[in-house]
Amino acid sequence: MSDEPLLKVENLHVHFATRRGLLASRRRMGQVKAVDGVSFEVASGEAFGIVGESGSGKSTIAASVMRLLRPTAGRILIDGLDITHLSEAALRPLRREVQMVFQDTKSSLNPYLTVEQIVREPLITYGLPSDRVRILEILARVGLGEAHIDRYSNQLSGGQRQRIGIARAIALSPRLIVADEPVSALDVSIQAQILNLLRSLRKELGLGFVLISHDISVVSYFCQRVGVMYLGRLVEQGPTASVMRQPSHPYTKALISAVPGRFGARAERRILLRGEAPDPISPPRGCAFHTRCPVKMGSICETFPPPYHRTAGGGWAACHLLSSQSQIAESQAGKVMI
Amino acid sequence: MRLIPISAATDPLLEVRDLQVRIPTRRGDLLAVDGVDLTVGAGEIVGVVGESGSGKTLTAYAIMGLLSAPAVISRGVIRFRGQDLQALAAEERGRMRGSAMSMVFQEPLTALNPVFPVGTQIRDVIRRHTNLSDRSIRGRILELLDHVGIAGPERVAAAYPFELSGGMRQRILIAMAIACGPSLVIADEPTTALDTTIQAQILELLRRLVRDDGISLLLISHDFGIVADLCQRVYVMYAGQVVEHATAGQLFDRPRHPYTSALLGCMPAARDGDAPLDTIEGTVPTVIDPKALCRFADRCGYAQARCTEQSPPRQTFGVVQDALCFRAAELTLPGLVTPSLTDGVLP
Ligand SMILES: Nc1ncnc2c1ncn2[C@@H]1O[C@H](COP(=O)(O)OP(=O)(O)OP(=O)(O)O)[C@@H](O)[C@H]1O
Ligand SMILES: Nc1ncnc2c1ncn2[C@@H]1O[C@H](COP(=O)(O)OP(=O)(O)OP(=O)(O)O)[C@@H](O)[C@H]1O
Ligand SMILES: [Mg+2]
Ligand SMILES: [Mg+2]
Numbered sequence: 277m278s279d280e281p282l283l284k285v286e287n288l289h290v291h292f293a294t295r296r297g298l299l300a301s302r303r304r305m306g307q308v309k310a311v312d313g314v315s316f317e318v319a320s321g322e323a324f325g326i327v328g329e330s331g332s333g334k335s336t337i338a339a340s341v342m343r344l345l346r347p348t349a350g351r352i353l354i355d356g357l358d359i360t361h362l363s364e365a366a367l368r369p370l371r372r373e374v375q376m377v378f379q380d381t382k383s384s385l386n387p388y389l390t391v392e393q394i395v396r397e398p399l400i401t402y403g404l405p406s407d408r409v410r411i412l413e414i415l416a417r418v419g420l421g422e423a424h425i426d427r428y429s430n431q432l433s434g435g436q437r438q439r440i441g442i443a444r445a446i447a448l449s450p451r452l453i454v455a456d457e458p459v460s461a462l463d464v465s466i467q468a469q470i471l472n473l474l475r476s477l478r479k480e481l482g483l484g485f486v487l488i489s490h491d492i493s494v495v496s497y498f499c500q501r502v503g504v505m506y507l508g509r510l511v512e513q514g515p516t517a518s519v520m521r522q523p524s525h526p527y528t529k530a531l532i533s534a535v536p537g538r539f540g541a542r543a544e545r546r547i548l549l550r551g552e553a554p555d556p557i558s559p560p561r562g563c564a565f566h567t568r569c570p571v572k573m574g575s576i577c578e579t580f581p582p583p584y585h586r587t588a589g590g591g592w593a594a595c596h597l598l599s600s601q602s603q604i605a606e607s608q609a610g611k612v613m614i
Numbered sequence: 615m616r617l618i619p620i621s622a623a624t625d626p627l628l629e630v631r632d633l634q635v636r637i638p639t640r641r642g643d644l645l646a647v648d649g650v651d652l653t654v655g656a657g658e659i660v661g662v663v664g665e666s667g668s669g670k671t672l673t674a675y676a677i678m679g680l681l682s683a684p685a686v687i688s689r690g691v692i693r694f695r696g697q698d699l700q701a702l703a704a705e706e707r708g709r710m711r712g713s714a715m716s717m718v719f720q721e722p723l724t725a726l727n728p729v730f731p732v733g734t735q736i737r738d739v740i741r742r743h744t745n746l747s748d749r750s751i752r753g754r755i756l757e758l759l760d761h762v763g764i765a766g767p768e769r770v771a772a773a774y775p776f777e778l779s780g781g782m783r784q785r786i787l788i789a790m791a792i793a794c795g796p797s798l799v800i801a802d803e804p805t806t807a808l809d810t811t812i813q814a815q816i817l818e819l820l821r822r823l824v825r826d827d828g829i830s831l832l833l834i835s836h837d838f839g840i841v842a843d844l845c846q847r848v849y850v851m852y853a854g855q856v857v858e859h860a861t862a863g864q865l866f867d868r869p870r871h872p873y874t875s876a877l878l879g880c881m882p883a884a885r886d887g888d889a890p891l892d893t894i895e896g897t898v899p900t901v902i903d904p905k906a907l908c909r910f911a912d913r914c915g916y917a918q919a920r921c922t923e924q925s926p927p928r929q930t931f932g933v934v935q936d937a938l939c940f941r942a943a944e945l946t947l948p949g950l951v952t953p954s955l956t957d958g959v960l961p
Contacts, residue, residue, distance in 0.1 A: 329809050330780075433897055434666075463665040463836060468880035468891035475890065490810060493839075497882035497891070534814035537839025537883070548818055549811045551765070552779055 280356030282452055282484040283318040283341065283374075288350035290336050294557065306557040310336040312508035313350070316501075320451065323478055323485035325495035325516065327531065328505030329553045334488045337505075338456045341486060342376050343367055354452070372402060375445035377438075379457035384441060385429040391415070391440055392425045398447050418443045418473055435466030442473065452484045453477070459494060471498060492535050496520050501591075504528045507556055507564040514591015524585070524593035527565050563596065571597060625696065626653035627830050628677065628715075628798055633690035635672050635681065635854075642902040646672045646685065648854035654798060659824055659831045661841035661862070664851035665877075667898050670834045671720060673851070674800045677832075678717050679707045694798070713743040715798040716791040718784075720806070720834075725787055726775040732786045733771030736793055743794040758789040763819055781812035785819070792823060799823070800832045805840065817844060838881065838950075842866060847934060850874050853899050853909040860935040866950045870929070870937035872916045875947035883950075908939070916941055 290311040311333040318324045326334050339345045341352055343359060351360045354370060362370070378384045385394060392411050399406035408425070415421055418439040429437055438458065445453055455474070459467040475498065477483050489495050495502055496516050503513040504525065512525040523529045530547040549568045554560055560567050566577040576596050585598035592604060635647035647669040654660045662670050675681045677692055679699065692699045694715065699707065719725040727735055736755050740746060746754065759767035762785040775783055784804060791799050801820060805813040821844060823829045835841055841848050842862050850858040850871065858871035869875040879892030896913040908914070911921040920940055929943055930936040 329811065464838075464877060464880045465665060465894040468882070468893045471882060472890045472893060491882075492810065493881065493883035497885060531810055534810045535839065536813065536817060536837065536844075537842040546814060546818075548814055552781055552812060553809075 280353065281317040282320045282322075282355060283486070284351075284353040284356075285314060285316050285337070285341065286351040286353070288314045288337065288340060288352065289348045290333070290340055290345065291348045308556050309508050309559065310556065311340065311347075312559075314503075314505075314508075314510050315350075316503050316510065316513060318452065318484045318486060320484050321478060321482040322501070323487055323499040325499030325502040326486065326488045326505060327490065327492055327495050327502060329507075330490070331553060331556060332505040333508045333556075334505055335456055338376065338454045338486065338488060341454055342374060372448045373450050374452045374454065375448065375450040377441050377445050377453060377455040377458045379460050385437060387429055390426050390428055391420070391432075394429070394440055395443050395447055398444060402448060404448070414443050414447050417446060417477075419469070433466070434462055435469055438462060438466075438470050439473065442470070442477075446477065446481075446483075449481075450483065452486070454486045454488075456488045457490065458487070460489065460491065467494075474498065492520070492532060504531065507553060507559050509564065509594070511565065511595070512587070512591065512593040514587055514589050514593075518587070518589020519591060522587075522589055524587040524589075524591075524598060525565075525595050526569050526571050526597070528593070530570065563594075573597065627656050627658075627695060628652075628654040628832070629691075629693040630673075630677065631691045631693075633673065633676055633692065634688045635669070635676050635685055636688035637685045639902075645854055645901045645904055647676065648901060648904065650690075650849075650851075650854075650856050652849055652856065654830050654832050656797070656830055657824065657828055658847070659821075659833060659845045661845035661848040662832065662834045662851060663836060663838060663841050663848060665836060665898055667900075668851040669854040670836075670851055671802055674717060674802055674832070674834060678711055678715065678800065680711075680717070709743070712739055712796070713794040714796055715800070716794075716796045718787050718791050718799065718801040718804050720802040726783060728775055731772050731774055732778070732783075736771070736786070736790050739790050739793045754793070758793055759785075761792075762786075762789045763815065764789075779812075780808050781815065784808065784816055788816075788819060788823075792827070792829065795827075796829065798830045798832065800834070802834045803836070804833070806835075806837075813840075820844065838866075838878065839883070850877075853901055855909065855938060857910065857939070858935075858937045864931075864935050869947050869949050870931060870935060870942040870945075871910075871939050872914045872941075872945070872947060873910045874937075875949065876913075876915070878950045879948065881950070916945060 288311050292308045292310055294306050294308050314337060316324060326337065328334055340347050347360055351358055354373060359367065359370060395411050395414055396406045411425065412421065415425060420436065420439055424436065459470050462470060478485060487495065487499055499516050501514065502516045502519050503510045506527050512519060512528045519528065520532060523532050530549050533545065533547045547570055551568055554567055562578045562580055563582045566572050573596060582594045582596045583603050584592050584594050585602040586604055587593050630650060630652040633647055633650040634645060637644040637646050650673055664670055672685065676687050726732065733755055736758065737751055740751050740754060755771055756767040759770055764770050764782065764785055805816050808816065817840065820831060824831050833844060845862050848860060848862055848865050849856045852873050858874045865874060869878065876892060876894050880894065882891060885891055894913050899909055906925045907923065908921040908926045911917040926938050926940045928936050928938050
């Protein structure tokens with residue numbers, strides 16, 4: 277096997293064509309740059325976290341990595357193999373390697389199937405052994421057993437349903453799991469069970485993870501590295517511990533200081549952003565964050581896209597404020613590792 | 615900043631005693647709220663935390679007089695400014711709701727009517743409770759929208775709910791709740807669906823309403839972080855009961871109920887990635903035939919024989935704190951382990 281990373285996302289762009297506003301004429305087509313030049317890498321046994329405002333493009337990245345949609349530009353590589361433009365048939369063997377866990381297990385589990393049938397489905401698709409013993413083995417990995425195997429999903433608790441979603445994802449022994457808000461709908465006690473389970477899959481089976489969450493404490497617990505999205509772009513990336521302790525980008529600072537409770541900054545040190553994230557159909561020129569940035573310098577921020585800078589913690593951030601000595605080429609930004 | 619007394623022992627604005635809410639089901643009567651005591655003093659922010667299904671929303675509905683059949687209040691007293699609310703005629707109660715006390719609901723989308731502009735919906739609330747002229751009402755709406763931090767109130771008043779973001783809709787609901795100058799606002803998970811940065815804005819808004827307008831706030835949340843941030847006192851609910859009552863500081867530093875301590879151990883913020891999180895096995899029970907036992911006993915790491923044989927006593931500690939547990943006095947339970955998250959170099 278090569279020394280290529282398990283997953284490499286290179287300068288990913290995903291643009292959607294939309295009508296501008298509800299009443300606008302069909303002629304005036306707008307374009308949502310849902311993902312606008314995103315790069316990152318994930319190694320085996322590593323979890324990369326993605327945080328950021330609603331609508332910033334997190335789920336679109338997940339869908340691209342899963343090749344549920346075809347990127348507008350850029351590349352996605354699994355073990356060095358470019359899958360960006362592979363046909364569905366060519367993707368088939370790869371689909372085993374990359375699996376997804378969703379937030380909404382209620383709608384992602386078929387209510388007419390038993391737990392046994394749900395977990396068996398992917399095994400049958402790939403012609404793998406799928407007897408009851410094998411299913412029980414898989415269920416055991418997620419902490420379920422005989423007592424659950426014959427139930428329908430509506431006879432399970434929220435945490436148990438999420439375990440089934442994970443059992444289904446690991447049934448094919450994937451190497452990468454893309455988890456989009458996997459614990460957001462769960463109570464903290466159940467959330468802890470699921471995070472412990474995902475953690476053991478990462479540590480014991482060496483799975484790689486892309487974990488998307490709006491909950492910073494989840495990402496900082498689970499992920500070794502983190503990327504911060506704002507309006508379709510990563511604005512900062514680096515080792516989780518250093519990004520959390522010493523954020524460099526003004527948006528990252530505001531985001532972390534906004535986490536409520538003792539775990540965030542005390543109320544008087546909180547950075548309150550004005551307004552809400554702009555409409556991605558017409559993102560601001562220059563730095564996309566300048567309309568809400570508490571430390572905006574002036575016309576430079578409104579005019580020029582910010583350069584990438586190396587941060588003290590070994591990551592990078594894209595902001596005009598950072599010293600020019602640390603500036604790096606954009607093409608390098610995806611590659612800066614720990 | 616104004617200092618607010620921690621415990622309004624003398625004359626609380628809201629006083630709930632031994633509240634029980636009963637819901638008849640096929641399997642028997644469900645005691646969704648069972649013996650809840652709770653007070654909110656003037657100018658106080660009081661929190662109610664607990665896992666899903668613990669009875670938080672039904673407690674709020676009972677206080678507001680909004681329980682819908684088959685749920686009924688089967689026991690207990692609710693006093694507002696000393697007045698027994700259940701003794702009031704339905705009409706009187708309705709007048710009070712929206713003017714003296716109001717609620718911000720858990721689901722902002724369903725709480726707004728999709729087919730009317732939001733300004734119209736605020737107008738209706740004001741009309742119901744005042745005799746203001748249409749002109750003064752219009753002025754009042756714009757003033758309210760401005761007060762809850764909406765830029766361009768004219769435009770937003772004319773907008774339909776679907777045209778607004780989640781954060782804006784939540785501001786509209788807060789504007790409606792404070793439209794007629796209530797002294798008590800109950801906010802049920804007011805920021806659950808919102809982004810972290812927008813959540814911080816809304817929490818700041820609520821804090822400001824309490825500080826500047828003298829409103830009292832009963833804040834319901836499943837998020838300990840929010841409660842730690844905003845509340846002076848906190849009630850922890852489990853299976854329809856208040857299992858612990860404490861100041862926010864006591865709750866995190868020195869919890870007295872094993873359930874509170876266990877929940878704190880589940881929080882990802884309490885650990886770094888090298889250690890697994892604590893978990894609580896099992897699920898919150900549904901209480902149909904209440905037995906004399908501790909409802910948390912089968913999930914409790916500290917349970918003893920007596921915990922499943924008798925109802926636990928409520929033990930008190932100092933002026934505020936109490937816990938519904940046999941062992942509350944003897945145990946030293948871990949609070950929130952010093953979080954590793956953001957104690958570093960924040961601006
Ligand atoms: N199929 C689509 N057609 C048009 N626009 C889309 C489509 N999918 C997503 N978008 C838009 O792309 C942007 C990014 O959406 P995405 O779902 O990736 O955000 P997100 O970061 O996952 O947000 P959330 O935290 O709310 O889940 C949004 O503006 C969204 O409206
Ligand atoms: N109309 C109803 N019929 C039957 N059971 C009900 C009804 N309304 C609520 N319940 C039950 O009463 C209990 C308490 O519900 P409540 O809505 O107060 O919980 P909660 O603490 O607000 O939970 P969440 O955090 O999920 O909002 C739950 O077990 C719920 O299933
Ligand atoms: Mg998403
Ligand atoms: Mg509720």
